[in-house]
Amino acid sequence: MMESILVVHGGAPTAVINASLYGAVRQTRRRGFRGRIYGAIHGTGGVLEERFADLGSSSEEALRRLLDTPASAIGTSRTPLEAEDYGRMAEILKKHQIRAVLMTGGNGTMDACGRLKAVCADEGISVCGIPKTIDNDIGVIDHAPGYGSAARFVAQCVSEIALDVRALPIHVCIVEVMGRNAGWLAAASALARREEGGAPDLIYVPEAAFDEEKFLSDVSALHAQKGDVVVVVSEGLKRPDGSTVAPPLFVSGRARYDGDVGNHLAKLVISRLGIKARSEKPGIWGRCCMAAQSPVDREEAVRMGALAADAALDGRSGVMAGLRRLSSDPYSCEEMLVPVEQVMLEERLLPPAFLSPAGNDVTEEFVAWCRPLAAYTPPDYASYF
Amino acid sequence: MMESILVVHGGAPTAVINASLYGAVRQTRRRGFRGRIYGAIHGTGGVLEERFADLGSSSEEALRRLLDTPASAIGTSRTPLEAEDYGRMAEILKKHQIRAVLMTGGNGTMDACGRLKAVCADEGISVCGIPKTIDNDIGVIDHAPGYGSAARFVAQCVSEIALDVRALPIHVCIVEVMGRNAGWLAAASALARREEGGAPDLIYVPEAAFDEEKFLSDVSALHAQKGDVVVVVSEGLKRPDGSTVAPPLFVSGRARYDGDVGNHLAKLVISRLGIKARSEKPGIWGRCCMAAQSPVDREEAVRMGALAADAALDGRSGVMAGLRRLSSDPYSCEEMLVPVEQVMLEERLLPPAFLSPAGNDVTEEFVAWCRPLAAYTPPDYASYF
Incomplete structure (x- = not known):
């Protein structure tokens, strides 16, 4: 049975949300993943409507354009989910033989990520998070891609x-x-x-x-x-x-x-x-001006996409990729995985x-x-x- | 007697007003002009206060930074002038042995340019205009530097x-x-x-x-x-x-x-x-975002600065540099000199x-x-x- 991986964007776009998408797809391919790589069209709403874009069949050159593309190349969603939507999503994921889901977003999306993980636990579907917010208000991690x-x-x-x-x-x-x-x-x-x-x-x-x-x-x-x-x-x-x-x-x-x-x-x-x-x-x-895209932010966004893909394909579920600051001068961060429960709806202020x-x-x-x-x-x- | 040339900025800055300044200074040097090259600090107000920056002694490398500098590197002015200010300015120009004045600006500045030219006519001081406006509302010419x-x-x-x-x-x-x-x-x-x-x-x-x-x-x-x-x-x-x-x-x-x-x-x-x-x-x-600077606009701004400098050093007075469109595809313009009377306070609409x-x-x-x-x-x- 051919299994698939699905990327879902939530909340407002950033200048590097598509860079994380690129990182996730590239890493999935690098690991020799043989299944399909999907993107949900317009976020969780797209999952519920079973609207999936096939990203895996794009050429490397076409995919690289994601790095310079503002907004979200697969759309995103702000529609609030009802409690029963999670069960429906799990059914849809099963139906499409999706083995791993990557949810890219901020606090609200990580909340959805945690809830979806809970209903998917028995199905053997991994659900992992990729941090993304211009507001930089996700807890635990040093900073989120999109902020830079x-x-x-x-x-x-x-x-x-x-x-x-x-x-x-x-x-x-x-x-x-x-x-x-x-x-x-x-x-x-x-x-x-x-x-x-x-x-x-x-x-x-x-x-x-x-x-x-x-x-x-x-x-x-x-x-x-x-x-x-x-x-x-x-x-x-x-x-x-x-x-x-x-x-x-x-x-x-x-x-x-x-x-x-x-x-x-x-x-x-x-x-x-x-x-x-x-x-x-x-x-x-x-949040969408490409002339202001930070090269550091872009590279980290790619890494966070890859890290979450790795975790999900390794069978981890309910974790969000993240960065821990080691030093500011010279600048250095190490990768970490955060239990998604720690960041659900948590709002980090200055x-x-x-x-x-x-x-x-x-x-x-x-x-x-x-x-x-x-x-x-x-x-x-x-x-x- | 060592004679000088003075550049005066008027009105709001553009992303290429400093490129015109660069063009004027470079052309003045290229012609082998031996006198000083000044910029009035904060426009006509700076002339009245006799505040002049020495641009001519800058290295070519330092001057080239003007091309990438937003706002006005010598300041600009929006202070309205009184009728008697023109006579005072003419006295000050004489005192500082200024032979040519280049005024960079829009309709209002071209009005001041025409008035200053009138009081300077008997002194043998040339006063020429360099068009500049993001609003593109200067008459006669195809478009003004800054707009692009x-x-x-x-x-x-x-x-x-x-x-x-x-x-x-x-x-x-x-x-x-x-x-x-x-x-x-x-x-x-x-x-x-x-x-x-x-x-x-x-x-x-x-x-x-x-x-x-x-x-x-x-x-x-x-x-x-x-x-x-x-x-x-x-x-x-x-x-x-x-x-x-x-x-x-x-x-x-x-x-x-x-x-x-x-x-x-x-x-x-x-x-x-x-x-x-x-x-x-x-x-x-x-009007000051360098990431949005148009390469065509920048090059034309340099040319307009040079054209006005040429006109002034050739003894022309009361003319503004300009561009006439020859073709849009391929794009081509030719240089022109416009009698400043034709553009004084004239506002060109769509x-x-x-x-x-x-x-x-x-x-x-x-x-x-x-x-x-x-x-x-x-x-x-x-x-x-």
Whole structure:
């Protein structure tokens, strides 16, 4: 009986989710696996609809294009699963003679991975996880593939915007970056700093309760001192009472649409301080911009795909591939396998050691930890002023 | 008597304004010019304050870094000039023995160029213009340096976001791009299209009055047909009565802060159609992102700097360097000199031939015109669904 392996993508794409897919397929082939290699079209929803793409029959050259392809080349899914869906999936996997399932995603996907593993245990089907998130909020591991490229995107963006702001000058520029609960991405903007006291001048993350009055006094003081001020904020900033900083623009039943926090804060600077301000929101481009793909991130994504494939083909189930940091300088990580129960729906936030006591910046310790992942140092630009 | 040449930047930076600076300095040297080569620090304001950077003493290697440097390496200025400032500038130029001034900028800067030329005529000082704008709204010439790179940025961004939106899917994604009165940049998003009917699905520019009800019916129809919809809007969209689409968030005396049109329209889609929507606003990064620098734009920026330097050193005054299109396929332009009076404060909008009759797209004619400037065609990505 010919048995197959199936890769399933969950949650939002990253710049390297397809690199993990490549790593999984390549490693499966390298091991001389004789069965089919499938990708579920649009994640777990695709499994339930029995929509599978045949990846194994692609040429090595065609597969290598995955490394440079943004978004997810097999689609992904955000549809929440019901309890009964897991049993149905197990039946479908059996029917298609699938021996191993690799689920690529973040906390939510690892939760699904653990649940599917439980129902598949008696069927002899292995279910393993490949970590993936731009938010870097998966527990236990040092970092997740996808974060390094998104961090590089933020650093590149803020570095170049800061030069623009200084050249023009614009006064106050607020850059809003993704991150609802965890500030890892906003924190990465610190990599853009050329020197102490350089831009970005202020970094606000959801881990520190946001105080509007303190923000205004921070901006006002820096504007008086430097002229132009670059502020980076996580989209998910919260007030001390836990409410969102930007008031909701629309609420109706369960539907709710919050305003953009960057836009809200720019308005605040203008109306309260009388200083010219504007906001930028590069948004979801931060997770699919191939020009910002970190080479380190890409290589690690390939390795995590291969590691999970190895584990599954060796008959392991309920483990997620991961990386443990050995050293930041020189940068080195070792591979590890994490029991998926340890990361299911667990949300890892920035630790206190990475946050400045004033709550408006990150520490040098964070920068030293982050820089090798993004593989980003601001270039040595020409300047005559 | 040692005479000097001075380069002055005006208005917002582009990804290639420093390439024009490089072209002007290199050409001036190539001609064996023996005097000093200055850059005014922070534009005309820097001239009035007599703040000059010595560019001529830089090594060729150091100068070449200008080609890869975002923003303006000598700063730029947006300070409006008073009538008496021109006479003062002429005095300062005489005092510093400046024989030729090159002013790099858009319509506003060309206006200043024409006025300065008038007061400098009797002093034997040449004043010439180098075109520069991401908005592409300078008259007479085929296009201005800066536009091609900003167009490439928009095309790259929308191409990658469209893949993300399709992979997830997100439903309705609205990308707001720069452009207050002219829609050249929003129009460039059409370069991201892979096939007829591909994303972006709708493009709205300020040249066509924006009708919210028509917009909602366009989005609703496409959502029903395709599932996910990518919309590109110029920040300066206007209603039929000329008012802004996004209501002002703050008005006090002369200060006014409009909301983001993308954010406003996403809210409208959610509240009126009940469809999930979000908005992105890459904003000013679009004019300083070096990863999106168009090689064609960069080379033309160098040429325009050199052409203006040649004209000024030959004793011409009151002319702006420019390009006239000879052919789009293969792409070819010839250099031209335009009397600056023809472009002073003139604002060139998208012509009717580039706009679809329905007012929600651009024509193939526009795409054929624009593609060689951005030097962008969507890559052949891997896709298994």
